[in-house]
Amino acid sequence: MSRRNLLYIGNKLSKKGSTVTSIETLGTLLEKEGFVVRTASSVSHKMLRMLDMLWKTLRYAPTSSVVLIDTYSTQNFYYAVAVARLCRMLQVPYIPILRGGDLPQRLKKSPHLSRKLFTGAKTNVCPSQYLLEAFKTSGYKNLTFIPNTLELDQYPFVLRKEIQPRLLWVRSFSEIYHPKLALDVLEQLITMGFDAQLCMVGPEKDGSLERCKAIARDKGLPVIFTGLLKKEAWVDRAKEYDIFINTTNFDNTPVSVLEAMALGLPVISTNVGGIPHLLTHEEDALLVPPNDANAFTKTVVQVLADASLASKLSRNGRAKVTAFDWQVVKQAWVTLLNQ
Numbered sequence: 121m122s123r124r125n126l127l128y129i130g131n132k133l134s135k136k137g138s139t140v141t142s143i144e145t146l147g148t149l150l151e152k153e154g155f156v157v158r159t160a161s162s163v164s165h166k167m168l169r170m171l172d173m174l175w176k177t178l179r180y181a182p183t184s185s186v187v188l189i190d191t192y193s194t195q196n197f198y199y200a201v202a203v204a205r206l207c208r209m210l211q212v213p214y215i216p217i218l219r220g221g222d223l224p225q226r227l228k229k230s231p232h233l234s235r236k237l238f239t240g241a242k243t244n245v246c247p248s249q250y251l252l253e254a255f256k257t258s259g260y261k262n263l264t265f266i267p268n269t270l271e272l273d274q275y276p277f278v279l280r281k282e283i284q285p286r287l288l289w290v291r292s293f294s295e296i297y298h299p300k301l302a303l304d305v306l307e308q309l310i311t312m313g314f315d316a317q318l319c320m321v322g323p324e325k326d327g328s329l330e331r332c333k334a335i336a337r338d339k340g341l342p343v344i345f346t347g348l349l350k351k352e353a354w355v356d357r358a359k360e361y362d363i364f365i366n367t368t369n370f371d372n373t374p375v376s377v378l379e380a381m382a383l384g385l386p387v388i389s390t391n392v393g394g395i396p397h398l399l400t401h402e403e404d405a406l407l408v409p410p411n412d413a414n415a416f417t418k419t420v421v422q423v424l425a426d427a428s429l430a431s432k433l434s435r436n437g438r439a440k441v442t443a444f445d446w447q448v449v450k451q452a453w454v455t456l457l458n459q
Contacts, residue, residue, distance in 0.1 A: 125156045126457065127180045129173050129203050130190030132162040138323055139292050139348065142190055142219065145375075146269070146453075149446055153454055158184070170199055177203050181212040186242060186457065193220025193370075197230070204237045213242040215456075221372040221393040222296075224254040238262075243456070248373040250394030266452045268373045272445040275355060275382035280434040282427045283362035285309055285316035285420065288385065290354060290376045291368070292322045293329035298390075300328075301367035303335050304413035305420060306343065312421070316342070319361060323348035351379075358383050362430075363423060369410050371395050378444055381405075381437030386430050388419050402429075404436035 128150075130143030147157045160176035163169040181187050187207050191200040200216055207214040216238060220226065227234045238244050238255070243264045246252040252265050287306065291297045302318060309316035320343060324330065329345065336343040349357070358364075364380035366389035373394050380387055381404065389395050391407035399405035406423065408415045423430050442448070 124154060125184045126150065126158070126186060126188060127177065127184040128157050128159045128188045128190075129161070129177065129199070130159070130188075131169070131196065132159055133164065134348075135162065138325075140351065142217065142268070146217075149269070149271075149450065150453065150457075153450060155457065166195070170202060173199055173203055174206055177206050178210070181207055181210050184212065187212055187214040189214055189216045190219050191216040191223070191237075193222035193226045196220075197226055197233075201233050201237050204240060208240050214240075215242050215245055217245045218247065218251045218255070219372060221368075221370040223251060223372075224258070227254070227258050245456075248394035248397055250397040251372060253397075264452075264456060266456070267444050267449060268375050268378065269444050269446045269449040270375060270378055270382065270441070272382055272442065272447075274351070275379060277382065277438050278359060278384045279431060280362055280384055280386055281431050283386070283424060283430050285314045285424055286361040286363070287316065287318045287420070288321070288358055288361035288364050288380070289318065289367065290321040290364075290380070291366075291374075292325045293320075293332065294325040295328055296370045297328075297368045298411070299332050299367065300335065301411070301413060301416065302365055303332060303339075303341060303343065305365065305367075305416045306341055307339060308413060308417040309420060310341070312417075314421075314424070317344075317361075318342065319344045319346065319357065321346045321349050321354045321357070355379070355383065358385060361385065363388060363420060365416070365420075366390065366395070367416070368392060368395075373398050377405075378441050382441045384434045384438055386423055386433035387437060388416065388423070390416075400440075404433060404440045406433070 132143045134140040158180045161169045161172040163172045189200045243262045247268045289302045306318045364385040364387045371393040387405040390410040401407045
């Protein structure tokens with residue numbers, strides 16, 4: 121067994137119309153560092169995907185030095201539970217990578233399963249200080265902080281100075297990310313007399329995209345729905361917009377927000393989950409309460425009225441994400457995986 125052989129379990133569904141997830145980004149980056157990375161699963165059907173994950177674990181885990189498991193807080197939590205149990209039976213070390221912004225609630229809802237999953241791990245990788253603190257508070261000690269990462273040179277920085285009400289939203293269309301709030305903010309800006317526009321980038325997940333399209337159509341709102349775009353395409357499109365809005369009700373360390381900051385877009389976000397641990401209000405972003413269109417709109421207007429604030433957020437956002445560059449983060453991963 122080579123210490124460079126890894127099995128990575130997660131949702132690898134970008135070719136099926138979903139957004140690119142860490143199994144594809146981190147997995148590829150680890151391959152560039154010389155690791156042999158086998159992955160599962162790209163199967164669309166949820167039950168068949170779990171079976172594929174378990175089969176690949178049974179087949180490849182014994183010849184892998186460790187199994188990485190992307191671990192979420194909703195239904196996909198049970199994928200991690202099942203794979204981890206099989207790893208323990210096979211006596212193969214595994215590392216959950218904590219992805220779900222609502223995992224602290226999952227610890228309370230499923231205490232027995234959580235205890236088995238997380239205490240049995242070699243370590244649990246926390247991509248945010250938010251989850252690190254939440255797991256420590258719940259009594260877990262086998263924790264390693266490694267932040268989410270991006271390749272900074274793929275994000276050309278454009279300093280935003282005097283900006284226009286051109287809003288960009290990038291996420292999967294799911295109720296937990298509250299995409300309708302973006303439409304509410306746009307409508308309020310137009311009612312106030314602003315020539316506002318909104319671009320929403322991301323695939324359908326639970327019917328939210330069709331609901332948002334219907335609202336925009338019924339109200340005559342100037343919204344562009346692009347559907348899923350490759351990273352290069354939305355990064356290029358971002359040049360046409362001046363403010364990035366993150367409307368979510370649950371979050372961890374969203375890569376889309378890191379990417380927006382890398383591009384120089386001033387970020388306005390709800391202050392939920394790991395967001396207040398990632399962003400500093402009035403320094404590198406502006407934070408607002410969740411489910412509050414009035415507060416969100418007021419904050420957009422604040423940025424539009426203050427060129428110095430927009431410029432400050434743009435510069436400071438780019439400066440902050442330098443710590444998330446793969447050239448900085450990779451050593452933590454290499455060190456961990458070679459232990």
